[in-house]
Amino acid sequence: MQGLAGVAACSTVSGTGAAAPPRPYTPVFFNAAEWNFLLAACDRLIPADANGPGALALNVPRFIDQQMTMPYAQGAQWYMAAPFVQGPDNLGYQLPYPPRDLYRHGIAGMNAHAATRHARPFAALAPDVQDDLLRAAEGGKLVFGDVPSAAFFDQLLANVMEGAFSDPIHGGNTGLGGWAMLGFPGARADFMDWVDRYGVHYPLGSVSITGETA
Amino acid sequence: MSDDARRLKPVDVVVVGGGWAGSIMAKEMTEAGRTVVMLERGPDRSTAGEGAYPASIDELEGNFRYKLFQDLSKSTVTIRNNASQTALPYRRMAAFLPGEGVGGAGLHWSGVHFRMPPDDLRLRSRVIEKYGAKFIPEGMNLQDYGVTYEELEPFFDKAEKVFGTSGEAYKVNGQVVGQGNVFSPSRSDHFPLPPLKDVYTAHLFRKAAAEVGFHPYSLPAANASQQYTNPYGVQMGPCNFCGYCSGYACYMYSKASPNVNILPVLRRHPLFELRANCHVLRVERDSTGKRATGVTYTDAEGKVVTQPAEMVILTAFQFHNVRLMLLSGIGKPYDPVRNEGVVGRNFVYQNVTTSVVWLDPKVETNQYIGAGGGGVAFDDFNSENFDHGPLGFVGGSPVWVNQAGVKAIAGAHSGGPPGTPRWGSAWKAGMIDTYRHSLRIDAHGANMAYRDVYLDLDPTWKDAYGQPLLRMTFDWKDNDIRMNRYVVDKIGNVAKAMGARNVHLGMREFGKPFDTRQYQTTHLGGGAVMGTDPQTSALNRYMQSWDVHNVFVIGANAFPQGTGYNPTGMVAALAYWAAYHIRTTYLAHPGPLAG
Ligand SMILES: Cc1cc2nc3c(=O)[nH]c(=O)nc-3n(C[C@H](O)[C@H](O)[C@H](O)COP(=O)(O)OP(=O)(O)OC[C@H]3O[C@@H](n4cnc5c(N)ncnc54)[C@H](O)[C@@H]3O)c2cc1C
Ligand code: SF4
Secondary structure (H helix, E strand, C coil), X not given: CHHHHHHHHHHHHHXXXXXXXXXXXXXXXXXXXXXXXXXXXXXXXXXXXXCECCCCCCCHXXXXXXXXXXXXXXCCCCCCCCCCCCCCHHHCCCCCCCXXXXXXXXXXXXXXXXXXXXXXXXXXXXXXXXXXXXXXXXXXXXXXXXXXXXXXXXXXXXXXXXXXXXXXHHCXXXXXXXXXXXXXXXXXXXXXXXCCCCCCCCCCCCECCCCCEC | CCCCCEECCCEEEEEECCCHHHHHHHHXXXXXXCCEEEECCCCCCCHHHHCCCCCCCCHHHHHHCCCCECCCCCCCEEEEXXXXXXXXXXXXXXXXXXXXXXXXXXXCCCCECCCCCHHHHCHHHHHHHHHCHHHCCCCECCCCCCCCHHHHHHHHHHHHHHHCCECCCCEECCEECCCCCCCCCCECCCCCECCCCCCHHHHHHHHHHHHHCCCEEECCECECCCCEECCCCCEECCCCCECCCCCCCCCCCCEXXXXXXXXXXXXXXXXXXXXXXXXXXXXXXXXXXXXXXXXXXXXXXXXXXXXXXXXXXXXXXHHHHHHHHHHHCCCCECECCXXXXXXXXXXXXXXXXXXXXXXXXXXXCCCCCECCCCCEEECCCCCCCCCCCCCCCCCCCCEEECCCCCCHHHHHHHCCCCCCCCCHHHHHHHHHHHHHHEEEEEEEECCCCECCCEEEEXXXXXXXXXXXXXXXXXXXXXXXXXXXXXXXXXXXXXXXHCCCCEEECCCCCCCCCCCCCCCCCCCCEEECCECCCCCCCCECCCCEECCCCCEEECCHHHCCCCCCCCCHHHHHHHHHHHHHHHHHHHCCCCCCCCC
């Protein structure tokens, strides 16, 4: 009981959105309400724990915001010609929305759902309630207008993983914390003398494209 | 020919597409003294540019933003599982990743470099000899290639020498010479380079597979194990197992690519001209329809241009070749209802599933170390190497550890054992454990051809140039699912012998349709197959269109059915085979090549 209460208490602080990422960052794409959602959701998707840093310390929200300014987020690499006909899931994504729009619709939908059910925006909910909502979105149980919640959730989760584990040059993986928790050497890209040293971990730490080490 | 198209000065040969097939054909035709224009719809690319360290060592750009792959916003395909469905556009990269730009997918492939097994080249005949014609399931279009291993051997050999392939032979000129694949046919020569070293997981797999009684061998890899100079005089450096292989240009100049192994010589040849950013719209034909007169394309400025040529060689990649044939009216389009026509017929894929083995948590598997073509395989259940009689299916599957380098984002996505959540603390714990202490084993199976699996033009969606997209009608069939499950089941014992703490056997499930959202491979095949019967093949055995004799079509489109192996070694050998016959016969006597 005590443990549960403890978890709830300390996460509520971060859950309110009061816990800004370690370094001040002003989002370019996301508005204040969206940003609060993003901070709270990232904190649940990759929480800080004994296994390593969480998405906030890794500046995953900053990564996502910066990605939103790229052609990628406007669907530049997706085939976006009409008509948009919905079909079985296994035939893939068929919505007319590029990533930016998925975030806009999805976050508004999550917050509207939280407001109807719990009379508060997502970021102000207790962590276990946030988790339930995220799980419902993941399982496709919510619908935000014509955006199935799973389409939004998959977009969010994919970008969260990218932010935590890509080269810091893209704005996330701060201090190479994502790589360090995996034991991934990053941009070393030279194992000539380690390829046949069997079963033991490579001794050198991670390095980034710009030469940052951890 | 469209009236508004600008006409250029005629050339001898126009080559459509700047990948492996196109570069080989252009090289051969310039050697034969012909003027060649290569048209590539993507940008010009080179290893010095795209492969420059450290900027190229970026997983987000390479594997998640698909920096070097096809621009789907301009052109894609539509896909459905069966003819009763509406095919829908493949809008985001996932199941397969076609290349684009000079070098094609050859700039950033992995490098597993096989020769086609002799039995696979005459699979229909072999199956009938061994099990009788009734053994072939209803609706399966099993065919022979119309070319034998003995005929292709010199060209497999040539391709390996050009690629600088690392590997260990089993038999050379009929004599057992080494520890290579005991099921592989005799070769005229050794591999140009010794095999790559085994990474730890491949080493464990080799030991365990042998213990179980299988016959492990080093994967033949077009990743140089040592410094090498190829017959064209270009140099490669030794692979350092950097792990950024599949999806990346090789900054070490170790992975064979058209850009490293052929184009440096070709670009300097006075008879050769490369035009990048030129998207070919169609092949033009004369009034008889039996002779091509050149191609029409949209150039970098968006102008429509016609390039007249004596010969057109399509090397745009498997399904782009099929689409260009359909758009140009070359060959009769396949009609699955009447079972007539050949262009689009026998479309096939690779039947691959991945199993995961977890080792002791004290053991670090270092999955980030690896070369794209490196690893250890066994072929005991590939091709006709085992008795299919009591099993009742056609086809087989090599099994291998091919650790090409698992990087951090990919590791995060793969997550933990099945049943682990995809996020949160439980995901994190399972994912880290899996990343550090597991290894992956693939069953890289063949996929047979079926009457109702095919390619045609989509009735609804168009590309950026206003031309219909190609439509794929594809699903997994009972025969192939049973084959996969039989072979994957064998992985269980190997995993046990490796001291597995946990195993997930990745198998195809009955009733689960082909899923376009999950990466499988870019080993698509068929659709314009080679053969000796114009009723069942679009190309004769020299890769020449039966209908328009000055059009040759080179690519995996020629495979009548899938194979357990990766396709490029065969595509390159077929290119050299076709080029040989063009040079020795066709150029002197243009017309249908007989015999
Ligand atoms: C990630 C990845 C890993 C792979 N690993 C392996 C492996 O380990 N072993 C193996 O055997 N195979 C592998 N392959 C497959 C291999 O890359 C292909 O078999 C090989 O590149 C095919 O060569 P190609 O010349 O037929 O086509 P491509 O290399 O695809 O070249 C075709 C070119 O034609 C151009 N083109 C297409 N349409 C037009 C048009 N209308 N006008 C002008 N140009 C056009 C394209 O832009 C492209 O550049 C891999 C593929 C991928 C994507
Ligand atoms: S693994 Fe080897 S061949 Fe592949 S990109 Fe790295 S150095 Fe090149």
